[in-house]
Amino acid sequence: MANQTAVRRKLRARRKVRVAAGERPRLSVFRSSKHIYAQIIDDASGTTLAAASSGAVKTGTKTDTAAAVGRALAEAAAAKGVKQVVFDRGQYRYHGRVKALADAAREGGLDF
Template sequence: MAAQTTIRRKLRARRKVRVAAGERPRLSVFRSSKHIYAQIIDDASGTTLASANSSVLKTGTKTDTAAAVGKALAEAATAKGVKQVVFDRGQYRYHGRVKALADAAREGGLDF
């Protein structure tokens, strides 16, 4: 039952992102029990423009590490000239580590 709920949430979030992602790259988030990964993907060409993960950036708690990943991703994206993205949280609720990553990416200069 829980797996069905997770799949439905993931598909619902992706459907909303797909509508908005026509002209902007997508900031995709993957969260595991230990690490968090984020990448900016250009769906038109199928390429990854920038990426960051917590396996390299260990700082304090998991939430602090997620914020560091968001900041590093924003710096890498602005270096490539990307300012506007669509946030794709996937199946994860906008809470805790995912929210910390998004807030830090916004502070770093990304607009979504």
Template sequence: MSVANQTMLRRKLRNRRKVVTAASGRPRLSIYRSSKHIYAQLIDDASGTTIAQVGSKAVKTGTKTDSAAAVGRALAAAALEKGVKQVVFDRGQYKYHGRVKALAEAAREGGLDF
């Protein structure tokens, strides 16, 4: 395993450990970022179900950062529609920077609390 892969795996496990201990009954906002798109979903870990999901393929606007912000706003609207206001942010192995940060800030502006 390369050094870069080991670093990403360590970061992912460290962040996941923090998210699991902080969950306390709140759904988890999980992020997946590919080279072209970004996806976000709300997961209820207690029942193992997905509450809402949005991807940038569905909301395509301008740059990738703009698309990420649109995904955050759309996910916040879907969560509020289902009655979810507080979530735990699970950024996985991704640094809180760029598209991940844009998605998180847009979700906060949309009404989610994390």
């Protein structure tokens, strides 16, 4: 039952992303129990423009690490000239580590 709920949540989030993803790259988030990964993907060409993960930046709690990943991703995106993205949280709720990553990316200069 829990898996069905996650699948429905994922499809609902993806439906919203698909509408806006035509004109902007997508900031995709993957969260595991130990790490968090984020990448900016250009769906038109199928290439990854920038990426960051918690394997390279470990600071304090998981939430602090997620915020550091968001800042690192914003810096990498700025170096590539990306300012506007569509946030794709996947099946994860906008809460905790996912929210910390998003807030730090916004502070770093990404607009979504």
